[in-house]
Amino acid sequence: xxxxxxxxxxxxxxxxxxxxxxxxxxxxxxxxxxxxxxxxxxxxxxxxxxxxxxxxxxxxxxxxxxxxxxxxxxxxxxxxxxxxxxxxxxxxxxxxxxxxxxxxxxxxxxxxxxxxxxxxxxxxxxxxxxxxxxxxxxxxxxxxxxxxxxxxxxxxxxxxxxxxxxxxxxxxxxxxxxxxxxxxxxxxxxxxxxxxxxxxxxxxxxxxxxxxx
Amino acid sequence: xxxxxxxxxxxxxxxxxxxxxxxxxxxxxxxxxxxxxxxxxxxxxxxxxxxxxxxxxxxxxxxxxxxxxxxxxxxxxxxxxxxxxxxxxxxxxxxxxxxxxxxxxxxxxxxxxxxxxxxxxxxxxxxxxxxxxxxxxxxxxxxxxxxxxxxxxxxxxxxxxxxxxxxxxxxxxxxxxxxxxxxxxxxxxxxxxxxxxxxxxxxxxxxxxxxxxxxxxxxxxxxxxxxxxxxxxxxxxxxxxxxxxxxxxxxxxxxxxxxxxxxxxxxxxxxxxxxxxxxxxxxxxxxxxxxxxxxxxxxxxxxxxxxxxxxxxxxxxxxxxxxxxxxxxxxxxxxxxxxxxxxxxxxxxxxxxxxxxxxxxxxxxxxxxxxxxxxxxxxxxxxxxxxxxxxxxxxxxxxxxxxxxxxxxxxxxxxxxxxxxxxxxxxxxxxxxxxxxxxxxxxxxxxxxxxxxxxxxxxxxxxxxxxxxxxxxxxxxxxxxxxxxxxxxxxxxxxxxxxxxxxxxxxxxxxxxxxxxxxxxxxxxxxxxxxxxxxxxxxxxxxxxxxxxxxxxxxxxxxxxxxxxxxxxxxxxxxxxxxxxxxxxxxxxxxxxxxxxxxxxxxxxxxxxxxxxxxxxxxxxxxxxxxxxxxxxxxxxxxxxxxxxxxxxxxxxxxxxxxxxxxxxxxxxxxxxxxxxxxxxxxxxxxxxxxxxxxxxxxxxxxxxxxxxxxxxxxxxxxxxxxxxxxxxxxxxxxxxxxxxxxxxxxxxxxxxxxxx
Numbered sequence: 001x002x003x004x005x006x007x008x009x010x011x012x013x014x015x016x017x018x019x020x021x022x023x024x025x026x027x028x029x030x031x032x033x034x035x036x037x038x039x040x041x042x043x044x045x046x047x048x049x050x051x052x053x054x055x056x057x058x059x060x061x062x063x064x065x066x067x068x069x070x071x072x073x074x075x076x077x078x079x080x081x082x083x084x085x086x087x088x089x090x091x092x093x094x095x096x097x098x099x100x101x102x103x104x105x106x107x108x109x110x111x112x113x114x115x116x117x118x119x120x121x122x123x124x125x126x127x128x129x130x131x132x133x134x135x136x137x138x139x140x141x142x143x144x145x146x147x148x149x150x151x152x153x154x155x156x157x158x159x160x161x162x163x164x165x166x167x168x169x170x171x172x173x174x175x176x177x178x179x180x181x182x183x184x185x186x187x188x189x190x191x192x193x194x195x196x197x198x199x200x201x202x203x204x205x206x207x208x209x210x211x212x213x
Numbered sequence: 214x215x216x217x218x219x220x221x222x223x224x225x226x227x228x229x230x231x232x233x234x235x236x237x238x239x240x241x242x243x244x245x246x247x248x249x250x251x252x253x254x255x256x257x258x259x260x261x262x263x264x265x266x267x268x269x270x271x272x273x274x275x276x277x278x279x280x281x282x283x284x285x286x287x288x289x290x291x292x293x294x295x296x297x298x299x300x301x302x303x304x305x306x307x308x309x310x311x312x313x314x315x316x317x318x319x320x321x322x323x324x325x326x327x328x329x330x331x332x333x334x335x336x337x338x339x340x341x342x343x344x345x346x347x348x349x350x351x352x353x354x355x356x357x358x359x360x361x362x363x364x365x366x367x368x369x370x371x372x373x374x375x376x377x378x379x380x381x382x383x384x385x386x387x388x389x390x391x392x393x394x395x396x397x398x399x400x401x402x403x404x405x406x407x408x409x410x411x412x413x414x415x416x417x418x419x420x421x422x423x424x425x426x427x428x429x430x431x432x433x434x435x436x437x438x439x440x441x442x443x444x445x446x447x448x449x450x451x452x453x454x455x456x457x458x459x460x461x462x463x464x465x466x467x468x469x470x471x472x473x474x475x476x477x478x479x480x481x482x483x484x485x486x487x488x489x490x491x492x493x494x495x496x497x498x499x500x501x502x503x504x505x506x507x508x509x510x511x512x513x514x515x516x517x518x519x520x521x522x523x524x525x526x527x528x529x530x531x532x533x534x535x536x537x538x539x540x541x542x543x544x545x546x547x548x549x550x551x552x553x554x555x556x557x558x559x560x561x562x563x564x565x566x567x568x569x570x571x572x573x574x575x576x577x578x579x580x581x582x583x584x585x586x587x588x589x590x591x592x593x594x595x596x597x598x599x600x601x602x603x604x605x606x607x608x609x610x611x612x613x614x615x616x617x618x619x620x621x622x623x624x625x626x627x628x629x630x631x632x633x634x635x636x637x638x639x640x641x642x643x644x645x646x647x648x649x650x651x652x653x654x655x656x657x658x659x660x661x662x663x664x665x666x667x668x669x670x671x672x673x674x675x676x677x678x679x680x681x682x683x684x685x686x687x688x689x690x691x692x693x694x695x696x697x698x699x700x701x702x703x704x705x706x707x708x709x710x711x712x713x714x715x716x717x718x719x720x721x722x723x724x725x726x727x728x729x730x731x732x733x734x735x736x737x738x739x740x741x742x743x744x745x746x747x748x749x750x751x752x753x754x755x756x757x758x759x760x761x762x763x764x765x766x767x768x769x770x771x772x773x774x775x776x777x778x779x780x781x782x783x784x785x786x787x788x789x790x791x792x793x794x795x796x797x798x799x800x801x802x803x804x805x806x807x808x809x810x811x812x813x814x815x816x817x818x819x820x821x822x823x824x825x826x827x828x829x830x831x832x833x834x835x836x837x838x839x840x841x842x843x844x845x846x847x848x849x850x851x852x853x854x855x856x857x858x859x860x861x862x863x864x865x866x867x868x869x870x871x872x873x874x875x876x877x878x879x880x881x882x883x884x885x886x887x888x889x890x891x892x893x894x895x896x897x898x899x900x901x902x903x904x905x906x907x908x909x910x911x912x913x914x915x916x917x918x919x920x921x922x923x924x925x926x927x928x929x930x931x932x933x934x935x936x937x938x939x940x941x942x943x944x945x946x947x948x949x950x951x952x953x954x955x956x957x958x959x960x961x962x963x964x965x966x967x968x969x970x
Contacts, residue, residue: 032811035810035811036759036762036763036766036811037759039806039807039810039811040756040759040762040807042803042807043756043800043803043804043806043807044746044757046799046800046803046804047745047746047747047757047800047803047804048746048747049796049800050413050482050796051413051481051482051483052482053482053483054413054482078759078760148483148484167449167451
């Protein structure tokens with residue numbers, strides 16, 4: 001599938017809007033409160049981990065998706081009814097890392113419908129949260145990449161509790177992706193049929209040229 | 214008229230279209246795209262197969278149910294249509310087998326050969342060996358119950374019970390397995406069942422079509438949505454990866470395959486593909502492949518007939534099912550619902566194409582030998598009885614014994630305790646390892662004395678048990694207190710200093726700490742029983758709740774310095790499975806580590822609860838003790854003490870129930886034997902298999918194998934069934950002795966007096 005010119009402009013604009021956003025991270029108080037919450041989280045993941053490469057599905061069974069206030073500390077997470085995609089991704093990343101895997105933050109731009117965007121705007125505004133993660137019919141989203149072999153990654157979407165694929169097109173599909181990698185170990189990451197350069201936004205849909213920004 | 218001058222006619226079977234559909238409609242839709250003028254004849258064996266109303270069929274050939282059909286006559290009718298140049302594509306596995314057998318060389322019958330079918334037969338699926346796929350572990354049910362139970366424990370009771378043709382039941386315990394065994398065996402008229410390990414993963418399939426060993430095309434399908442039965446509802450079509458395609462081409466050639474096929478697989482979290490089934494027909498989702506530009510049924514017909522198919526373009530790689538209403542054909546009025554039956558939908562709705570009837574039909578006829586050949590999965594075997602048990606039985610004069618009688622097998626008991634003791638001593642070094650005998654498992658003084666003799670601890674759950682243990686000679690410092698009722702029925706003597714007390718709740722822990730603050734003697738270890746979040750349990754502290762976890766940490770910080778802290782868990786491996794138990798153990802160590810890190814209080818003791826089947830205790834746990842200790846020390850470097858609770862492992866084999874035959878009933882289909890024992894003496898009868906021995910006329914004890922017999926208790930209770938699927942000797946008669954082994958644990962401690970006036 002190739003992008004229409006209008007779509008290309010929209011996605012390029014969205015990348016410009018969100019390219020300086022850093023992946024979400026949970027903060028740590030220097031007191032016991034966050035230590036207890038973190039240790040509890042690790043033990044919970046160990047309890048539900050079947051295969052080390054299995055998705056930490058239990059996180060979404062524990063929390064609903066919705067607006068969150070930032071900044072957020074580990075000790076505050078348990079008291080919240082809803083967590084946004086950034087916190088869910090940060091938690092999933094922590095789960096994979098404490099299992100001994102290499103995991104990276106993933107930022108995505110996904111395409112939905114204008115009606116969806118209006119719904120989410122309303123939801124966020126009613127929670128006094130700015131819906132600045134939405135633009136036209138596009139949404140900023142966070143997930144978690146995990147290395148399963150060499151430089152091959154799988155991407156876990158902890159909001160949907162699913163592994164996602166670059167082959168998905170259309171509604172809900174990721175149209176652009178950025179994987180944040182510290183250090184220089186990985187020059188390229190392979191996500192199924194897609195090669196991704198770390199720390200650079202990449203369009204996942206063919207644009208007939210270089211889709212990187 | 215030559216074949217090419219005839220209108221293209223194709224017979225398609227398997228028209229059921231419900232939540233678990235047959236492929237007939239998908240095949241017809243695909244063929245209609247490619248051959249708009251072809252005569253497509255839908256064939257089925259029930260007017261409840263609603264696919265007969267699908268408009269793509271030019272005509273319907275509705276047969277009488279398989280149970281009514283004269284198969285020879287039907288075969289000759291099929292031969293007529295095949296000879297008249299029509300093609301036949303079967304959508305029914307068992308029909309495919311029958312047709313392959315009947316018409317081994319007919320070129321218009323588009324099904325694989327008998328030899329090819331033999332090589333894809335479940336559970337081994339021998340043809341898969343060059344593919345990068347594994348077959349999940351399995352065990353034929355012709356083996357002894359003892360071995361089957363061991364297999365299920367090994368795979369954590371995540372197992373399927375399957376028959377050779379259709380249907381599979383997920384079974385979670387021994388009772389469910391026995392029920393499913395009976396259901397499948399009756400439905401499909403076969404005892405050739407097997408248990409297979411469940412694989413956790415994503416469901417994927419390959420469909421292909423081939424003609425005389427030439428692979429015409431194949432597609433890969435990843436399920437995107439499934440029905441509650443696990444059947445495809447939506448999917449994505451892609452190319453078959455080269456690492457599968459190359460060997461598949463070779464195998465298809467070797468098998469000289471003709472017809473459609475489907476390989477059903479599961480991809481686990483590590484990417485390994487497990488082959489679940491190799492079906493000798495197109496899958497029901499085959500039209501999904503046609504939508505994606507791969508019309509496999511049309512390719513098959515094109516190759517077989519030489520008539521070019523119209524090409525269809527790829528519309529979409531993804532497909533989904535929807536529910537639609539279509540007009541029913543007036544010439545096939547819909548039958549009314551069958552008479553409602555309180556507890557059943559009836560066979561006709563569950564298997565509308567009548568495959569169970571065909572299975573029964575074929576089993577009765579000469580096909581049986583052939584079916585047995587295809588699905589050969591092992592010979593019937595009886596449980597092997599340890600030599601030690603047989604040896605010990607020689608010391609009894611049974612004629613003088615009143616039955617039912619639990620026989621204490623002293624040498625068996627002594628050996629179990631001694632072996633355990635030796636292995637434990639060999640592993641005690643950096644960490645002191647102790648065994649705690651759970652008094653509740655069997656409070657018989659002879660077992661308690663053995664435990665005391667070997668310096669085991671005694672684990673008690675009430676003050677009654679405490680008194681009993683003390684009366685045997687245990688010192689309070691050898692007592693471990695567990696459970697919610699450990700202080701019942703009276704408060705403990707404040708002067709006693711126990712080995713360990715594991716609190717079952719935060720309330721109890723708080724209370725105990727306050728008691729210690731008041732100056733009563735503290736135990737060596739004060740600890741808590743953890744309730745792991747991944748299992749349902751009513752016991753222990755539910756650490757999966759963060760607030761509870763925080764409160765626990767606060768209380769642990771208050772434990773007086775004179776007492777060391779410990780954790781206890783108890784989820785029986787015999788219930789959850791061995792692999793799951795080892796995973797649980799590691800997760801408990803993580804919880805202990807979390808408590809240690811957050812409270813600053815070192816974990817000095819870990820108590821691993823019981824529930825070990827004897828074979829697993831000796832063959833799995835004890836040999837792994839060294840690595841268990843290493844793992845514990847890796848997480849808890851300050852660990853001093855590891856307590857093992859063998860539970861039933863030490864005593865289950867040490868008692869057998871001697872019973873006398875009261876009556877032998879010879880029914881048509883099975884033998885029922887009533888004995889003077891009952892579930893009152895064997896309350897665990899239906900929860901795990903008990904090995905059964907028969908005392909022959911020559912005074913030799915022989916193990917009973919699998920058969921059609923039921924062993925019934927003496928009670929006027931429907932549930933008083935001691936064993937099913939037992940093979941009794943033909944000469945068994947009233948007054949004969951049977952010995953039901955493995956009755957030394959809860960069969961003894963939970964037995965009750967019933968029906969004795």
